[in-house]
Amino acid sequence: MKIIIAGAGAMGSRFGLMLHQAGNEVTLVDGWQDHVKAIKENGLKANFNGEEVTAHLAIEWQQELSSLKTETELVVLFTKAMQLDQMLQDIQPVLSENTKVLCLLNGIGHEDIIASYVPEQNIFIGNTMWTAGIEGPGRVKLFGEGSVELQNFAKGQEEAAIELAKILSQAGLNAKYSDNILYSIYRKACVNGTMNGLCTILDTNMAGFGATKFADEMVTKIVNEFAEIAAQEEVFLDVEEVIAHIETCFDPELIGLHYPSMYQDLIKHNRLTEIDYINGAVSRKGKKYHVPTPYCDFLTQLIHSKEEILHAQ
Structure with a gap:
């Protein structure tokens, strides 16, 4: 699956790495230029439950996406809450009428902002109990176990939500569909x-x-x-x-x-x-x-x- 992780901090890097390891075509998008530069040059370096891992993922600076040519099937939002509106503006070039957008941000009420940029039938909301830490540009620490719950925002998209949970679970992210997200x-x-x-x-x-x-x-x-x-x-x-x-x-x-x-x-x-x-x-x-x-x-x-x-x- 062609996936963009919008917000490649600690949690975004975790999801990007695990989805990449599962065989998906993953592109990280972030606004921290030092982080973007480090991953471009040296790959994403992770202490993954005590094992040192380097993954060569594609990464782009969020303000330079107009030249990114990809038919994105899924965007996973992991930006900071106060940066969500700007990220949604910046990723418009990679969104199509069929791109699904999954929001896993901390906090309450993000779907109201997302609905200004994305058709409601393409919005999925959820949360995650995974943890992660960022140790510097291009380097993260990932440890422990976690889970994901998600649900469709618009009625009638339940099967699509179940399929998204399946894709995440295939990457070891322990995702499940919820009817009361x-x-x-x-x-x-x-x-x-x-x-x-x-x-x-x-x-x-x-x-x-x-x-x-x-x-x-x-x-x-x-x-x-x-x-x-x-x-x-x-x-x-x-x-x-x-x-x-x-x-x-x-x-x-x-x-x-x-x-x-x-x-x-x-x-x-x-x-x-x-x-x-x-x-x-x-x-x-x-x-x-x-x-x-x-x-x-x-x-x-x-x-x-x-x-x-x-x-x-």
């Missing part, structure tokens, strides 16, 4: 809404945060705010199950030693974060629905304050 997206957003912001503010990995005596209380408060907002949209989370799921992230034998993507962005790479599309989205929806969200409000303010202090770009 909004539940899964909110459930994943709870993981991001706790682990990302809190680990970033506290300057620790997930195991370190989980070892603190206040971890359970903070996680519970934030998850309850997400659940109250989700209920306003007729998505009813099993709060106890979600909290138990989040707390498995504390285990250093699983993924507890992982530093979440927001930490990597802000602390390691001095980049602006996706907080407005995670806890910030809950804060905005709280105002819309007249539901108090004090923990999400405060955590959003803390992350933005840290961005200012660090002069993140």
Whole structure:
């Protein structure tokens, strides 16, 4: 299958590498010029569960796609949430009326932006529990196991969604079709809404945060705010199950030693974060629905304050 990974950071590189290894024709697209240059010259280098791997994938700078001649069958969106609109503008030259677009971004509500650029019948939304880290231009660290859930955005595209899940699973990405993806997206957003912001503010990995005596209380408060907002949209989370799921992230034998993507962005790479599309989205929806969200409000303010202090770009 001819696939473009739009946003070739840590997660995009993981999916691109695994789809490439499964025999698909993969092109990475990214806006980080040093990253693009490194992969063009030396291939994508990955520590893949302890094994050093180099994959020579095609990669293009997203602002120079007009010369890319390819009949893209699938675009997987992995750009940062705040960069989504620009990426969708830049990839227009490679989209056809038959190109399927799968959004696996963290956060809530991305389908509204995508629908401005892509016919609804071509939009598929999902989430992933895979992890990845970027160690520098052209180099990533991939470890652990994960999964993907996805669903068609428009009715009548269920078979197409099932086929996409099959293609991802053939690459070892453990994908499955969901008939209630909004539940899964909110459930994943709870993981991001706790682990990302809190680990970033506290300057620790997930195991370190989980070892603190206040971890359970903070996680519970934030998850309850997400659940109250989700209920306003007729998505009813099993709060106890979600909290138990989040707390498995504390285990250093699983993924507890992982530093979440927001930490990597802000602390390691001095980049602006996706907080407005995670806890910030809950804060905005709280105002819309007249539901108090004090923990999400405060955590959003803390992350933005840290961005200012660090002069993140």
